[in-house]
Amino acid sequence: MTASFTILAAITVAGMAAAMGLRNAVHCVLALTVGFAGIAALYLQLGAQFVGFTQVLVYVGAVAILAVFAIMMTQSRPSATPAPRAPLWAAGGAVAAAVFAVLAWAIHSNALSVQALPPQPEAAPSATVQQIGDALMHRFVLPLEIVGLLLTAALIGAVVIAMGRREEMK
Amino acid sequence: MNPLQGYLLLSALLFSIGLAGALLRRNAILVLIGIELMLNAANLNFIAFWRYGPVPAALTGIMFTIFSIAVAAAEAAVGLAIILAAYRHSRTTDLDRMDSLKG
Numbered sequence: 001m002t003a004s005f006t007i008l009a010a011i012t013v014a015g016m017a018a019a020m021g022l023r024n025a026v027h028c029v030l031a032l033t034v035g036f037a038g039i040a041a042l043y044l045q046l047g048a049q050f051v052g053f054t055q056v057l058v059y060v061g062a063v064a065i066l067a068v069f070a071i072m073m074t075q076s077r078p079s080a081t082p083a084p085r086a087p088l089w090a091a092g093g094a095v096a097a098a099v100f101a102v103l104a105w106a107i108h109s110n111a112l113s114v115q116a117l118p119p120q121p122e123a124a125p126s127a128t129v130q131q132i133g134d135a136l137m138h139r140f141v142l143p144l145e146i147v148g149l150l151l152t153a154a155l156i157g158a159v160v161i162a163m164g165r166r167e168e169m170k
Numbered sequence: 171m172n173p174l175q176g177y178l179l180l181s182a183l184l185f186s187i188g189l190a191g192a193l194l195r196r197n198a199i200l201v202l203i204g205i206e207l208m209l210n211a212a213n214l215n216f217i218a219f220w221r222y223g224p225v226p227a228a229l230t231g232i233m234f235t236i237f238s239i240a241v242a243a244a245e246a247a248v249g250l251a252i253i254l255a256a257y258r259h260s261r262t263t264d265l266d267r268m269d270s271l272k273g
Contacts, residue, residue, distance in 0.1 A: 005173070009180045016184055016207055020191030020200070028200055032207075039184075039210055046177075046221045051213075051235050058239050063206060063246045070199050070250040074257045089194060096190035103182035107175055125226030132236075135229050143233075147240045154244035162251035164258060 004045060012038030025071045033064045047125065050132055177218035185211035198256070198263045202249045209242045 015035030022028045036059040043052035136144050188207030195201050213235045220231025257263055260270075 002173075005176060009176075013180070013183060013187070016187045020187055020195065020204060020207070025197055025200060028203070032203055035207070036210070039214060042177075042180075042214060043217055046217050048217050048220070048232055048235075051217060051232055051239075054236060054239055055213075058243050059206075059210070062243060066246060066250055067199055067203060070253060073254060074199070074263045092193035093190060095193060096186045099189055100182055100186035103185070104179060107178045107182065125221065127226075127229060127232050131229060132232060135233060136236075140233050140237075143237055147237055151240060151244055154248050158247040158251040161248065162254045164255070 005042075008038055008041050008045065012042065025075065026068065029064055029067045029071065032067070033060050036060045036064065048127055050127065050129055172222075174218055174222040177214065177222075181211045181214045181218070184208075184214065196265050198253045198265050198268065199250065201265065202246065202253065205249075206242060206246060209238065213238055 012035050015031050015033075015038055018031035019028045019035055022031060036055065040052045040055040040060070043049075043055055185208050188204045188211060191204030191207065192201050193204075195204065216231040216235045216238070220226055220229070223231070253263060256268060260268055262268060
Protein backbone atom coordinates (compact mmCIF):
# COMPACT_ATOMS: atom_id res chain seq x y z
CA MET A 1 0.00 0.00 0.00
CA THR A 2 2.31 2.71 -1.22
CA ALA A 3 1.62 6.42 -1.29
CA SER A 4 1.59 6.54 -5.09
CA PHE A 5 -1.09 3.85 -5.21
CA THR A 6 -3.20 5.79 -2.71
CA ILE A 7 -2.91 9.03 -4.68
CA LEU A 8 -3.64 7.37 -8.04
CA ALA A 9 -6.58 5.44 -6.58
CA ALA A 10 -8.03 8.64 -5.09
CA ILE A 11 -7.71 10.49 -8.43
CA THR A 12 -9.26 7.58 -10.34
CA VAL A 13 -12.18 7.12 -7.96
CA ALA A 14 -12.83 10.87 -7.81
CA GLY A 15 -12.82 11.14 -11.61
CA MET A 16 -15.10 8.16 -12.08
CA ALA A 17 -17.51 9.26 -9.36
CA ALA A 18 -17.68 12.74 -10.92
CA ALA A 19 -18.24 11.14 -14.34
CA MET A 20 -21.25 9.28 -12.99
CA GLY A 21 -22.56 12.04 -10.73
CA LEU A 22 -22.30 15.39 -12.51
CA ARG A 23 -25.40 16.92 -14.07
CA ASN A 24 -23.97 18.22 -17.36
CA ALA A 25 -23.15 15.34 -19.72
CA VAL A 26 -20.12 17.10 -21.24
CA HIS A 27 -18.65 17.62 -17.77
CA CYS A 28 -19.25 13.91 -17.13
CA VAL A 29 -17.11 12.94 -20.12
CA LEU A 30 -14.36 15.38 -19.11
CA ALA A 31 -14.26 13.81 -15.64
CA LEU A 32 -14.28 10.40 -17.31
CA THR A 33 -11.02 11.18 -19.12
CA VAL A 34 -9.42 11.93 -15.73
CA GLY A 35 -10.58 8.55 -14.46
CA PHE A 36 -9.33 6.70 -17.55
CA ALA A 37 -5.95 8.44 -17.27
CA GLY A 38 -5.80 7.41 -13.62
CA ILE A 39 -6.40 3.78 -14.58
CA ALA A 40 -3.66 4.07 -17.21
CA ALA A 41 -1.30 5.37 -14.53
CA LEU A 42 -2.24 2.40 -12.33
CA TYR A 43 -1.35 0.05 -15.21
CA LEU A 44 2.02 1.79 -15.51
CA GLN A 45 2.57 1.39 -11.79
CA LEU A 46 1.79 -2.32 -12.06
CA GLY A 47 4.50 -2.69 -14.70
CA ALA A 48 2.21 -3.15 -17.71
CA GLN A 49 3.53 -0.31 -19.86
CA PHE A 50 2.02 -1.50 -23.14
CA VAL A 51 -1.46 -1.85 -21.65
CA GLY A 52 -1.13 1.55 -19.98
CA PHE A 53 -0.34 3.32 -23.24
CA THR A 54 -3.04 1.33 -25.02
CA GLN A 55 -5.46 2.56 -22.39
CA VAL A 56 -4.43 6.17 -23.04
CA LEU A 57 -4.70 5.70 -26.80
CA VAL A 58 -8.03 3.86 -26.87
CA TYR A 59 -9.96 5.26 -23.92
CA VAL A 60 -8.65 8.77 -23.38
CA GLY A 61 -8.03 9.30 -27.07
CA ALA A 62 -10.87 7.53 -28.82
CA VAL A 63 -13.76 6.48 -26.58
CA ALA A 64 -13.98 9.80 -24.71
CA ILE A 65 -13.87 11.80 -27.96
CA LEU A 66 -16.52 9.52 -29.43
CA ALA A 67 -18.72 10.08 -26.39
CA VAL A 68 -18.25 13.87 -26.62
CA PHE A 69 -19.28 13.78 -30.29
CA ALA A 70 -22.32 11.64 -29.50
CA ILE A 71 -23.38 14.05 -26.74
CA MET A 72 -22.90 17.08 -28.97
CA MET A 73 -24.92 15.47 -31.76
CA THR A 74 -27.80 14.47 -29.49
CA GLN A 75 -28.10 17.57 -27.30
CA SER A 76 -30.05 20.06 -29.34
CA ARG A 77 -30.22 22.52 -26.46
CA PRO A 78 -27.67 22.75 -23.63
CA SER A 79 -29.97 21.54 -20.90
CA ALA A 80 -28.80 19.59 -17.91
CA THR A 81 -29.74 15.92 -18.03
CA PRO A 82 -32.74 15.23 -15.82
CA ALA A 83 -32.04 13.80 -12.42
CA PRO A 84 -33.59 10.43 -11.60
CA ARG A 85 -36.52 10.21 -9.26
CA ALA A 86 -35.90 9.73 -5.54
CA PRO A 87 -37.07 6.10 -5.16
CA LEU A 88 -34.95 5.11 -8.15
CA TRP A 89 -31.91 6.78 -6.58
CA ALA A 90 -32.45 4.80 -3.39
CA ALA A 91 -32.97 1.44 -5.13
CA GLY A 92 -30.11 1.79 -7.61
CA GLY A 93 -27.72 3.13 -5.01
CA ALA A 94 -28.64 0.28 -2.66
CA VAL A 95 -27.96 -2.30 -5.38
CA ALA A 96 -24.56 -0.77 -6.19
CA ALA A 97 -23.64 -0.53 -2.50
CA ALA A 98 -24.69 -4.13 -1.94
CA VAL A 99 -22.52 -5.29 -4.87
CA PHE A 100 -19.54 -3.41 -3.45
CA ALA A 101 -20.17 -4.82 0.03
CA VAL A 102 -20.28 -8.40 -1.27
CA LEU A 103 -17.11 -7.93 -3.34
CA ALA A 104 -15.23 -6.29 -0.46
CA TRP A 105 -16.33 -9.05 1.91
CA ALA A 106 -15.16 -11.71 -0.55
CA ILE A 107 -11.78 -10.00 -0.98
CA HIS A 108 -11.26 -9.69 2.77
CA SER A 109 -12.48 -13.15 3.70
CA ASN A 110 -10.14 -14.69 1.13
CA ALA A 111 -7.11 -13.09 2.75
CA LEU A 112 -5.67 -16.51 3.59
CA SER A 113 -5.79 -17.81 0.04
CA VAL A 114 -4.33 -14.54 -1.22
CA GLN A 115 -1.46 -14.90 1.24
CA ALA A 116 -0.93 -18.43 -0.04
CA LEU A 117 0.32 -16.95 -3.29
CA PRO A 118 4.07 -17.13 -3.85
CA PRO A 119 6.14 -14.35 -2.29
CA GLN A 120 5.50 -11.26 -4.32
CA PRO A 121 8.36 -10.09 -6.49
CA GLU A 122 9.56 -6.62 -5.67
CA ALA A 123 10.34 -5.83 -9.29
CA ALA A 124 7.48 -6.04 -11.75
CA PRO A 125 7.60 -9.05 -14.08
CA SER A 126 8.87 -8.03 -17.45
CA ALA A 127 6.40 -7.59 -20.28
CA THR A 128 8.27 -5.90 -23.07
CA VAL A 129 6.63 -5.08 -26.37
CA GLN A 130 8.77 -7.78 -27.97
CA GLN A 131 7.44 -10.43 -25.59
CA ILE A 132 3.88 -9.27 -26.17
CA GLY A 133 4.39 -9.32 -29.93
CA ASP A 134 5.85 -12.81 -29.77
CA ALA A 135 2.90 -14.04 -27.74
CA LEU A 136 0.43 -12.35 -30.09
CA MET A 137 2.06 -13.90 -33.15
CA HIS A 138 2.47 -17.41 -31.77
CA ARG A 139 0.25 -18.46 -28.91
CA PHE A 140 -2.57 -15.93 -29.37
CA VAL A 141 -2.60 -15.62 -33.17
CA LEU A 142 -6.13 -16.98 -33.60
CA PRO A 143 -7.71 -14.54 -31.10
CA LEU A 144 -5.76 -11.74 -32.79
CA GLU A 145 -7.24 -12.59 -36.18
CA ILE A 146 -10.73 -12.87 -34.69
CA VAL A 147 -10.35 -9.46 -33.02
CA GLY A 148 -9.31 -7.99 -36.37
CA LEU A 149 -12.42 -9.42 -37.97
CA LEU A 150 -14.57 -8.15 -35.09
CA LEU A 151 -13.14 -4.62 -35.38
CA THR A 152 -13.78 -4.58 -39.12
CA ALA A 153 -17.35 -5.74 -38.62
CA ALA A 154 -17.86 -3.17 -35.85
CA LEU A 155 -16.46 -0.39 -38.05
CA ILE A 156 -18.76 -1.22 -40.95
CA GLY A 157 -21.71 -1.83 -38.63
CA ALA A 158 -21.28 1.47 -36.80
CA VAL A 159 -21.14 3.40 -40.07
CA VAL A 160 -24.19 1.60 -41.48
CA ILE A 161 -26.24 2.09 -38.30
CA ALA A 162 -25.32 5.76 -37.87
CA MET A 163 -25.68 6.59 -41.57
CA GLY A 164 -29.45 6.80 -41.49
CA ARG A 165 -32.02 5.98 -44.09
CA ARG A 166 -31.52 6.78 -47.73
CA GLU A 167 -34.56 9.03 -48.11
CA GLU A 168 -33.51 11.18 -45.14
CA MET A 169 -30.20 11.95 -46.83
CA LYS A 170 -31.78 13.27 -50.02
CA MET B 171 -3.58 -5.57 3.58
CA ASN B 172 -1.29 -6.66 0.77
CA PRO B 173 -1.10 -4.73 -2.52
CA LEU B 174 -3.18 -7.24 -4.46
CA GLN B 175 -6.10 -6.73 -2.09
CA GLY B 176 -5.74 -2.98 -2.49
CA TYR B 177 -6.06 -3.25 -6.25
CA LEU B 178 -8.97 -5.68 -5.93
CA LEU B 179 -10.80 -3.32 -3.57
CA LEU B 180 -10.20 -0.36 -5.89
CA SER B 181 -11.48 -2.42 -8.80
CA ALA B 182 -14.59 -3.43 -6.85
CA LEU B 183 -15.23 0.23 -5.99
CA LEU B 184 -14.88 1.30 -9.64
CA PHE B 185 -17.21 -1.52 -10.68
CA SER B 186 -19.81 -0.36 -8.15
CA ILE B 187 -19.54 3.25 -9.35
CA GLY B 188 -20.06 2.11 -12.93
CA LEU B 189 -22.99 -0.09 -11.92
CA ALA B 190 -24.60 2.79 -10.03
CA GLY B 191 -24.17 5.04 -13.07
CA ALA B 192 -25.60 2.44 -15.44
CA LEU B 193 -28.60 1.93 -13.14
CA LEU B 194 -29.29 5.54 -12.19
CA ARG B 195 -28.47 7.79 -15.13
CA ARG B 196 -31.23 8.48 -17.61
CA ASN B 197 -29.02 9.64 -20.48
CA ALA B 198 -28.32 6.63 -22.74
CA ILE B 199 -24.76 7.80 -23.48
CA LEU B 200 -23.93 8.00 -19.78
CA VAL B 201 -25.35 4.51 -19.24
CA LEU B 202 -22.98 3.28 -21.95
CA ILE B 203 -20.11 5.08 -20.21
CA GLY B 204 -21.03 3.33 -16.97
CA ILE B 205 -20.74 -0.01 -18.74
CA GLU B 206 -17.31 1.02 -20.07
CA LEU B 207 -16.33 1.81 -16.51
CA MET B 208 -17.29 -1.68 -15.35
CA LEU B 209 -15.19 -3.17 -18.17
CA ASN B 210 -12.24 -1.03 -17.03
CA ALA B 211 -12.60 -2.31 -13.49
CA ALA B 212 -12.41 -5.89 -14.78
CA ASN B 213 -9.30 -5.02 -16.82
CA LEU B 214 -7.62 -3.62 -13.72
CA ASN B 215 -8.29 -6.95 -11.99
CA PHE B 216 -6.62 -8.85 -14.84
CA ILE B 217 -3.49 -6.69 -14.67
CA ALA B 218 -3.32 -6.89 -10.87
CA PHE B 219 -3.58 -10.70 -10.93
CA TRP B 220 -0.93 -10.83 -13.67
CA ARG B 221 1.43 -8.69 -11.57
CA TYR B 222 0.97 -10.54 -8.28
CA GLY B 223 -0.03 -13.97 -9.60
CA PRO B 224 2.08 -17.14 -9.62
CA VAL B 225 3.00 -17.25 -13.36
CA PRO B 226 3.57 -13.73 -14.68
CA ALA B 227 5.77 -15.01 -17.51
CA ALA B 228 2.73 -16.45 -19.29
CA LEU B 229 1.43 -12.90 -20.05
CA THR B 230 -2.17 -14.16 -20.01
CA GLY B 231 -3.45 -11.22 -17.95
CA ILE B 232 -1.94 -8.70 -20.37
CA MET B 233 -3.29 -10.57 -23.41
CA PHE B 234 -6.77 -10.78 -21.94
CA THR B 235 -6.71 -7.05 -21.18
CA ILE B 236 -5.56 -6.13 -24.68
CA PHE B 237 -8.33 -8.18 -26.29
CA SER B 238 -10.84 -6.84 -23.77
CA ILE B 239 -9.89 -3.24 -24.67
CA ALA B 240 -10.31 -4.04 -28.37
CA VAL B 241 -13.75 -5.58 -27.83
CA ALA B 242 -14.78 -2.68 -25.57
CA ALA B 243 -13.77 -0.17 -28.25
CA ALA B 244 -15.88 -2.01 -30.83
CA GLU B 245 -18.76 -2.11 -28.36
CA ALA B 246 -18.51 1.62 -27.67
CA ALA B 247 -18.52 2.47 -31.40
CA VAL B 248 -21.54 0.30 -32.18
CA GLY B 249 -23.37 1.38 -29.01
CA LEU B 250 -22.96 5.07 -29.74
CA ALA B 251 -24.06 4.49 -33.35
CA ILE B 252 -27.19 2.75 -32.09
CA ILE B 253 -27.87 5.65 -29.71
CA LEU B 254 -27.49 8.10 -32.62
CA ALA B 255 -29.90 6.06 -34.74
CA ALA B 256 -32.42 5.89 -31.88
CA TYR B 257 -32.02 9.63 -31.30
CA ARG B 258 -32.73 10.33 -34.95
CA HIS B 259 -35.93 8.36 -34.58
CA SER B 260 -37.26 9.56 -31.23
CA ARG B 261 -35.40 12.92 -30.83
CA THR B 262 -34.32 12.08 -27.27
CA THR B 263 -31.64 10.16 -25.39
CA ASP B 264 -33.69 10.03 -22.19
CA LEU B 265 -34.12 6.34 -21.46
CA ASP B 266 -37.41 6.92 -19.63
CA ARG B 267 -38.91 8.27 -22.84
CA MET B 268 -37.25 5.75 -25.17
CA ASP B 269 -39.62 2.99 -24.12
CA SER B 270 -40.85 1.75 -27.49
CA LEU B 271 -39.14 -0.45 -30.04
CA LYS B 272 -41.90 0.05 -32.60
CA GLY B 273 -41.15 2.44 -35.46
